[in-house]
Amino acid sequence: RKEVEQDPGPFNVPEGATVAFNCTYSNSASQSFFWYRQDCRKEPKLLMSVYSSGNEDGRFTAQLNRASQYISLLIRDSKLSDSATYLCVVKGYQKVTFGIGTKLQVIP
């Protein structure tokens, strides 16, 4: 089993739609969690951290479920500019593990 698993997609959604991504992790000792965004041919950039209490930033909501060992990202009112690959990242002691990324394509 991979340490961090994501559905690679692609998710093709119309503008204005709500889309959700999930990511599961295998190491229960993992300490911190993040969502990154990667645009084509660019380096990944931090989108948001993920907390058990939930984290909301505008149209983006991230959630952590430690009991089930998964994290989620919800994007509301999708924009064309949201088209990118979204990487789930799990950090433990001296180790950072990336999921393979979920590709999102927002269609006009």
Next chain:
Amino acid sequence: GAVVSQHPSWVICKSGTSVKIECRSLDFQATTMFWYRQFPKQSLMLMATSNEGSKATYEQGVEKDKFLINHASLTLSTLTVTSAHPEDSSFYICSASGRRNTEAFFGQGTRLTVV
């Protein structure tokens, strides 16, 4: 956020030569650095993890004698692609993480083309 500087941003080299890529954390101590490779339309693939002052830990299938990693200080790690071949052409990205439970910070990436 913290800054990680990677250079060169792109390099073209002849087959058989070696290329060194530098990754510097500019405003924090990077206890751990990661090197990734990404082929077109594929996901990031971890090549190796290095902790300051220790030998790098390579992922399965990554040749340690071909991809030399040095992490001699808390602010600098280098990746040297030795005897590069066209199949080594790829996008190489470094990432640095500090002691606290903060996110990993990425360099801008290096696009290597071996001709």
